[in-house]
Amino acid sequence: MISIIDYGAGNLKSVQHALSTLGFKTEIISSKEKINESDALILPGVGAFQDAMDQLVSLDLVDPIRENVKKGKPILGICLGLQLFFETSYENGKWAGLSLLEGEIVRFQDDVKVPHMGWNTLIPNPNANLEKGISAGISEKDYAYFVHSYYAEPKKQDEVVLWSDYGVRFPAAVQKGNVYGMQFHPEKSSEVGMKLLKNFGELVT
Template structure:
């Protein structure tokens, strides 16, 4: 079973529907104990970084996420959920994240319209078995005003570009992050969720 972490924000039902379509059992939960019982975790996200961290702490989920990560359990962060995996965000101030990955979250500094919203293509990064069916130039659906400035570019499996190159899919061991919404990204997104499900085998 995959635990979809509920901290009051995120496309929880659409993520769950995508998993169900793939034959992957899941449960939406805010109970830290359920995270230990699950085979994998998904941290979805829509909204502000600070609010998300406040709620994760209030619900006692921060320690549970970190401990499950240390146990080697597959963990997937989606959109804001990816950003929360990193050390720090400068969204409306300066806020600490989960620190499972090394880097900072910064705002797009571009003449292009922000937020970056809509379909954009992927650019191949580091080779990995994860997402092996994804090809360069596949299009996926983004909605974000901030992006990750990673300290470890070798962890980036796919990049995208919106006035600057930014990580779209990252992986470090059992930790996966996807900046776009796989549940809204058609066949490409479903392939990535399928690859995540295969990490539980």
């Protein structure tokens, strides 16, 4: 069972529908007990970093997420969910994240239109350190749908499996062991997004 974490900051139903269409069993959860029982986790997210972390803290989900990831349970972060994986965000202040990945979340510069919204190319990282690849089958001809004003600056670039470019090169997808993240919305990214969600589901099952 792939459990989608509901903490009031995600487009849960569209993610669940996409996974169900691919034949994966899913449920929407919001308790630490359900996190412990799950086979894999998805942390979606739309909105502000601080608000999302505050919600995770208030629901007592931070430690269960960290503990399950430490035990090897696969987790996928989508959009804001990916950003929450990092150590620090500078979105309207300085805020601590889940620290599942090393690095910071920073804002696009004013020389581009913010937010970055719409379709953009995916660029596979040939230097990525992969055991099993969530980005399998993706080429530089593929596009995904983005909506974000902030992006990750990871300390380890070999944890980036897909790049994109919007005035600056930024991580479109990351992978470190059982931790996976997508800055774009796979559920809104047509066949490419479905392929990536399928890759995640097959890594779990």
